[in-house]
Amino acid sequence: MKIIRKIKELQNITTDLKRSNQTIGFVATMGFLHEGHLTLMEQSKLENDILVSSIFVNPLQFGPTEDFSEYPRDEERDIALAKKAGVDYLFLPSVEEMYPEENKIRMSITERVNVLCGQSRPGHFDGVITVLTKLFHIVQADRTYFGLKDAQQVAVVDSLLSHLNFPTELVGIPTVRESDGLAKSSRNVRLLESEREEAIYLYQSLLRAQQLVIDGENNPAMIVEEVKSMLEEHTTGRIDYVELLSFPSLQKVDQVNEQFIIAIAVQFTHARLIDNLIIDSNGSIVKQYK
Ligand code: AMP
Numbered sequence: 001m002k003i004i005r006k007i008k009e010l011q012n013i014t015t016d017l018k019r020s021n022q023t024i025g026f027v028a029t030m031g032f033l034h035e036g037h038l039t040l041m042e043q044s045k046l047e048n049d050i051l052v053s054s055i056f057v058n059p060l061q062f063g064p065t066e067d068f069s070e071y072p073r074d075e076e077r078d079i080a081l082a083k084k085a086g087v088d089y090l091f092l093p094s095v096e097e098m099y100p101e102e103n104k105i106r107m108s109i110t111e112r113v114n115v116l117c118g119q120s121r122p123g124h125f126d127g128v129i130t131v132l133t134k135l136f137h138i139v140q141a142d143r144t145y146f147g148l149k150d151a152q153q154v155a156v157v158d159s160l161l162s163h164l165n166f167p168t169e170l171v172g173i174p175t176v177r178e179s180d181g182l183a184k185s186s187r188n189v190r191l192l193e194s195e196r197e198e199a200i201y202l203y204q205s206l207l208r209a210q211q212l213v214i215d216g217e218n219n220p221a222m223i224v225e226e227v228k229s230m231l232e233e234h235t236t237g238r239i240d241y242v243e244l245l246s247f248p249s250l251q252k253v254d255q256v257n258e259q260f261i262i263a264i265a266v267q268f269t270h271a272r273l274i275d276n277l278i279i280d281s282n283g284s285i286v287k288q289y290k
Pocket of ligand 1: 035040147149175
């Protein structure tokens with residue numbers, strides 16, 4: 001595995017790889033790697049000749065009161081894990097390398113961002129698409145892998161790639177969970193011990209929503225209410241949102257009769273957790289996004 005910290009160096013390598021007709025798979029991360037990230041890498045290894053991964057905690061996607069400086073980081077451990085996962089090129093740029101000058105250019109997206117995290121984290125997805133546009137130009141991937149744990153991000157990246165005609169295919173990968181159902185996240189280490197126990201109710205409440213649909217409930221408001229009351233009963237966290245929307249268009253729906261997402265965000269003392277299920281009209285969980 002080669003570690004690269006300079007944009008030009010990686011771009012020269014990926015240009016040469018393209019010239020020699022090798023396919024490139026890309027996994028963008030903010031590090032503190034866990035099995036969720038490793039699963040994206042595994043899938044990329046299956047489908048491409050070369051795996052490029054990046055670790056970059058992107059300041060542009062954090063709001064002024066968010067956890068940019070406290071975001072967990074462990075470069076040495078991440079390098080070892082990436083090597084073991086078979087990453088060919090690990091891109092570890094500094095903030096200065098990615099943004100040598102402040103605020104010179106910023107992408108902006110209006111589609112699929114007026115709900116969920118886009119609504120409660122203003123500017124977040126503008127930061128996401130700005131860094132991804134840079135990374136996509138640097139990496140020149142044939143396929144790029146994202147986790148459905150961040151389903152709105154998948155929907156937004158899908159918009160970015162199609163509206164701006166990036167020659168890159170998006171692959172969405174199912175959420176990897178702990179054995180008790182909690183979605184793996186770099187932020188889980190910031191939960192207090194008691195909150196870690198409560199956090200299983202994020203997934204439990206989503207499963208409850210799924211069961212309601214299987215039992216014939218098709219009123220979104222009823223389903224959302226049930227999820228909220230389960231979260232309120234079992235967690236001390238502050239509910240940021242519980243929403244049921246069409247997926248991937250993320251529109252409000254009057255009835256549950258097409259593929260939809262039920263998504264939640266809960267703010268605990270030091271960690272804001274998100275989780276979701278994407279469910280088809282029969283109540284089955286949708287796992288793949290291509
Ligand atoms: P992050 O480092 O949190 O920015 O995540 C990098 C990529 O890994 C994103 O595409 C995430 O959606 C994905 N990811 C994070 N957690 C999980 C998980 N538990 N299961 C699947 N993918 C995940």
